[in-house]
Amino acid sequence: MYEGPVQDLIEELGRLPGIGPKSAQRLAFHLLTVEMADAERLARTIIAVKEKVRFCQRCFNVSEHEECRICRDARRDTTLLCVVEEPRDLMAMERTGEFRGRYHVLGGAISPIDGVGPDDLRIKELLTRLGNEEIREVIVATNPNIEGEATASYLARMLKVLEVEVSRIASGLPVGGDLEYADEVTLGRAFSGRRAL
Ligand SMILES: [Zn+2]
Numbered sequence: 001m002y003e004g005p006v007q008d009l010i011e012e013l014g015r016l017p018g019i020g021p022k023s024a025q026r027l028a029f030h031l032l033t034v035e036m037a038d039a040e041r042l043a044r045t046i047i048a049v050k051e052k053v054r055f056c057q058r059c060f061n062v063s064e065h066e067e068c069r070i071c072r073d074a075r076r077d078t079t080l081l082c083v084v085e086e087p088r089d090l091m092a093m094e095r096t097g098e099f100r101g102r103y104h105v106l107g108g109a110i111s112p113i114d115g116v117g118p119d120d121l122r123i124k125e126l127l128t129r130l131g132n133e134e135i136r137e138v139i140v141a142t143n144p145n146i147e148g149e150a151t152a153s154y155l156a157r158m159l160k161v162l163e164v165e166v167s168r169i170a171s172g173l174p175v176g177g178d179l180e181y182a183d184e185v186t187l188g189r190a191f192s193g194r195r196a197l
Contacts, residue, residue: 006032058129060105060122062087070094070102077101079136083126083155085109085143089179093141096188101139104129109147110154116147118154126155130162137165139194143178156197167194 001007006028014024031039055061056068063069070076070090080101084090090103106121129135140155142148152168159166170193179187 055105059103060087060107060125061090061103075100079134080139081129081133081135081137082139082141084141084179085148085151089141089143092180092182092187093191096184096191098188098191099139101137106142106151109142109151111147111150121151123155123158127158130159130164135164137167139191140166140168140197141179141191145178152197166197168197169194 002010009028009031010021010024013019013027014021016024019027031042052064053062054064056063056071057066058071059068061068061070065072077100080099081104082090082093082099082101083104083106084093085106085108087105090105093099093103104122104126106123106126108116108121110116110118110121130138138155138159140152142151142155156166156168169187169190182190
């Protein structure tokens, strides 16, 4: 145990995902050595993100406004909807430059082991959008792992009764991987090679 603020910082950093006790200690001691201005900028950035950033009311992407930059963009094709797990997957898809429609961010994937069921995801909100918006095709771009595939199958069953085309991005992505780690070319190819579900 270190004294006071140093120990507090180690504990706070250790709460972050992917940061174990050793990394937390290393980061804390690194922060002890940085310039005051750098430390203040980091602290201010964390507070700003909590104060200013919220979720888009339409697609649940992160946004500084009621609707995100993509939903507000009149040039996007509003008849195409790409369903992703997290905002970071949306960003990965945007980087490919292949998709000109809008998104729907589920907020995760079905995972019985982690206690995440369909009701924990924004599937109700997706169905509401399909009722209210003129959507022609839903492209399911959940991750190519067990949870992502389970979510895609569930969505395919739910959407079958609706008059909407449902497709799934093609395989060719590393199985078990995350969309955000796929390179743009591979992800772009998986996207253009999508198949009906
Ligand atoms: Zn949005």
